[in-house]
């Protein structure tokens with residue numbers, strides 16, 4: 001069925017921009033070069049550069065899942081959710097997101113800064129390139145959203161309105177199914193090599209693991225703590241080398257909604273795990289592997305430090321310093337558990353990650369086994385592992401088991 005709104009093409013983008021007064025003056029449409037670069041699972045992405053070197057990026061949502069096709073319809077309203085998530089971050093951590101230029105509710109197009117010269121972090125990690133400091137910047141990003149979009153800094157009446165406005169049920173349903181449900185049952189969306197069957201059957205037969213996954217799904221569905229990104233994997237982060245180390249910009253918050261803060265941190269942890277497993281089987285230099293190994297704790301420490309820095313500004317002093325300690329302990333447990341769920345889904349279910357998929361067969365089996373074993377321990381033992389630093393160590397013993 002044809003969409004009820006006009007789908008952009010590289011040829012129609014210049015006249016589209018000309019017709020939008022809020023995009024005036026950003027680029028010269030007479031000299032614009034437009035390329036469609038959307039390689040994600042859902043949308044069209046047009047990067048545009050003019051003869052003077054100025055740029056703009058337009059993202060248009062299709063009325064279906066691009067990865068699957070028209071057989072999987074999906075609300076184009078997701079681009080409105082993305083605009084909400086981008087704007088919230090642009091208000092509080094403008095250095096960590098592309099500039100926001102506006103959103104078109106009729107044609108479902110989001111306009112933002114074109115990140116020229118930036119690369120997707122997953123691709124850089126796959127190639128073994130380090131961007132020091134990015135882990136800490138992401139911890140600061142999560143903390144800023146956690147503090148500035150929550151009851152910690154917004155009046156209770158207003159926040160309830162925001163929470164209602166930000167519901168994102170179709171996108172949340174994708175996460176509920178693909179992250180929490182499908183990896184643990186037999187469904188068509190799943191696929192994996194035969195060598196992983198014993199590992200996956202073991203997980204599915206583990207009652208404690210299944211109960212913890214259920215708890216994590218329940219919290220995902222009920223804990224509206226803050227406006228979270230909702231899909232903060234390493235493909236949602238752009239990086240470049242700056243004068244003082246790595247720099248990053250977070251993109252793609254179309255899954256954003258009011259959810260548990262640990263879900264975003266967990267998404268990062270699960271993806272760091274995939275990067276570590278890849279680096280281990282490819283025998284990357286020890287220095288690179290150590291940098292990767294430190295990433296989880298680096299992100300957590302920066303998140304915690306930023307929360308503690310902002311805490312004196314909170315609106316309601318009913319929440320004492322001891323409350324903050326307890327809340328952080330809960331977020332740590334969520335981070336560990338969600339990290340496990342986000343890693344397992346990328347091995348078993350729909351929408352896998354190149355870190356593991358694009359390895360040669362034997363290395364793929366070893367890396368995937370390491371991810372599944374570490375991730376499942378994180379989920380099962382998240383309440384007793386205590387700190388994210390301890391959880392991070394689990395990978396070392398699993399690596400020794402698998403690689404010898």
Ligand code: SR1
Pocket residue numbers: 041042065067174175178231350351
């Ligand atoms: C059907 S969409 C599959 C995945 O792509 C997105 O990046 C999310 O991670 C989603 O689960």
Ligand code: MG
Pocket residue numbers: 040041231236252
């Ligand atoms: Mg995405």
